Amino acid sequence: MIIAMKSDATEQEIADVCESIRGYGYTPHLIRGEERVVIGAVGRGDNKDHLQSLRSWPGVADVVPILQPYKIVSRELKQQKSVIRVGDLEIGGSEFIVMAGPCSVETREQLMETAEAVKQAGAQVLRGGAYKPRTSPYDFQGLEVEGLKLLADARSRTGLKIVTEVVSAEDTEVVAEYADILQVGARNMQNFALLKRLGGAGRPVLLKRGMSSTIKELLLSAEYIASHGNNQVILCERGIRTFETYTRNTFDLAAVPVLNELSHLPVVVDPSHGTGRRSLIRPASKAAVAIGADGLIIEVHPRPHEAWSDGAQSLTPPEFAQIMAELRNYVKLESRHLNI
Numbered sequence: 001m002i003i004a005m006k007s008d009a010t011e012q013e014i015a016d017v018c019e020s021i022r023g024y025g026y027t028p029h030l031i032r033g034e035e036r037v038v039i040g041a042v043g044r045g046d047n048k049d050h051l052q053s054l055r056s057w058p059g060v061a062d063v064v065p066i067l068q069p070y071k072i073v074s075r076e077l078k079q080q081k082s083v084i085r086v087g088d089l090e091i092g093g094s095e096f097i098v099m100a101g102p103c104s105v106e107t108r109e110q111l112m113e114t115a116e117a118v119k120q121a122g123a124q125v126l127r128g129g130a131y132k133p134r135t136s137p138y139d140f141q142g143l144e145v146e147g148l149k150l151l152a153d154a155r156s157r158t159g160l161k162i163v164t165e166v167v168s169a170e171d172t173e174v175v176a177e178y179a180d181i182l183q184v185g186a187r188n189m190q191n192f193a194l195l196k197r198l199g200g201a202g203r204p205v206l207l208k209r210g211m212s213s214t215i216k217e218l219l220l221s222a223e224y225i226a227s228h229g230n231n232q233v234i235l236c237e238r239g240i241r242t243f244e245t246y247t248r249n250t251f252d253l254a255a256v257p258v259l260n261e262l263s264h265l266p267v268v269v270d271p272s273h274g275t276g277r278r279s280l281i282r283p284a285s286k287a288a289v290a291i292g293a294d295g296l297i298i299e300v301h302p303r304p305h306e307a308w309s310d311g312a313q314s315l316t317p318p319e320f321a322q323i324m325a326e327l328r329n330y331v332k333l334e335s336r337h338l339n340i
């Protein structure tokens with residue numbers, strides 16, 4: 001339920017409404033808009049009629065149900081777009097954010113070389129997997145804590161923020177110790193134990209869409225994280241599995257405006273996994289800007305042919321720099337800016 005307060009409601013009236021929401025077994029989520037406060041009452045409380053009765057309370061303008069199954073992350077509850085702060089960086093604001101780096105952290109040299117190059121080209125966040133969810137158990141599984149330490153060194157050296165994947169609930173705390181943003185991979189989008197744990201991680205989460213997941217399922221996974229205490233969620237479209245085989249996945253661009261309609265959370269696009277082909281990253285990135293994405297996450301490797309994972313979709317540093325230079329004009333057309 002949404003409890004819309006009157007524009008002149010007092011702080012005491014707001015506090016009283018929150019208190020009674022708790023009393024009915026729901027959790028209040030306060031959203032302070034420019035004109036008025038809106039309170040979302042979510043959870044499995046004992047009686048919706050109790051919430052309806054709040055309509056006659058002092059300071060309350062209206063009580064309306066949230067129709068979507070996801071509540072906290074829905075546009076119904078919060079009309080204004082959310083801006084996720086990562087230190088001095090804002091994701092979902094006027095700056096278009098680019099996260100770039102290797103699929104996997106391989107060696108110190110590989111990571112530092114990539115970090116310097118993507119920083120130089122204008123990226124704000126360094127990506128790189130230290131824990132890798134691989135289809136085959138015989139493929140490289142990641143450097144784990146050693147990789148996290150290298151990422152932290154790259155951050156000290158370049159000032160870039162770090163996004164890296166957490167593959168299991170037990171690793172959440174150690175990854176959160178080193179990373180600025182915790183990535184949930186496509187294969188883990190419905191790992192509910194992990195999503196619940198991320199609710200208490202104290203770090204923003206980049207939630208990737210599962211390769212066979214609907215938009216509704218993606219939003220319900222975001223709701224898991226938010227309802228467990230962390231509403232700092234960034235959604236990521238990374239392509240879905242269809243009958244098409246030419247591309248690694250089918251890049252579902254329409255998901256971006258759909259997510260923007262249904263949710264207030266920022267939306268980032270991953271053209272690397274979305275297409276699986278180096279030659280398609282440039283057009284797919286431009287399309288992502290034009291269709292309303294808040295940022296991109298792109299794989300870059302100094303020597304893609306030597307990459308331990310995802311070489312075929314990784315850009316070289318010069319290719320990445322070229323795309324960044326071109327994107328600047330596209331971003332301007334969307335009334336955004338790219339910090340290069």
Ligand code: PEP
Nearest residue numbers: 103185186187208238273
């Ligand atoms: C990755 O970012 O390298 C990755 C494994 O992505 P996804 O989970 O989208 O496949």
Ligand code: MN
Nearest residue numbers: 103299309310
């Ligand atoms: Mn990858």
